[in-house]
Amino acid sequence: MAFKFEDLRVWQKALDLTEEVHRLTLSFPKNEMFVLTSQIKRAADSVALNIAEGSTGQSDKEFARFLGIALRSGIEVVSCLYIGRRRELIGEEQFEKLYNHLTEITKMIQTLRNSLK
Numbered sequence: 001m002a003f004k005f006e007d008l009r010v011w012q013k014a015l016d017l018t019e020e021v022h023r024l025t026l027s028f029p030k031n032e033m034f035v036l037t038s039q040i041k042r043a044a045d046s047v048a049l050n051i052a053e054g055s056t057g058q059s060d061k062e063f064a065r066f067l068g069i070a071l072r073s074g075i076e077v078v079s080c081l082y083i084g085r086r087r088e089l090i091g092e093e094q095f096e097k098l099y100n101h102l103t104e105i106t107k108m109i110q111t112l113r114n115s116l117k
Contacts, residue, residue, distance in 0.1 A: 005055040010108040014048035017101055028089050040080035046073035047105065060116040067113040074106045
């Protein structure tokens with residue numbers, strides 16, 4: 001693999017998250033396309049994108065900053081999941097699966113971030 005981030009397990013899991021969120025949003029109604037659909041997809045993509053961007057050619061301090069952004073994006077996805085569940089767009093099983101996936105990713109990001117200090 002040519003780039004450092006490609007070997008990071010947390011980035012690989014974040015990439016899986018983007019796929020899961022994309023599949024989830026395919027079932028959202030059209031009136032959510034420019035609202036929740038767009039928001040949750042951008043937030044999920046941001047997790048993987050910030051891990052990648054921060055890992056390449058940056059200092060540990062700069063990488064930690066990008067990991068902080070990725071972490072906040074993950075929390076944004078969690079909040080979107082709650083909104084989707086309240087709007088009855090996301091079933092309990094889907095919610096739990098993604099919630100658990102995000103819990104794992106955020107813990108991994110925090111661990112990686114702490115290792116840089």
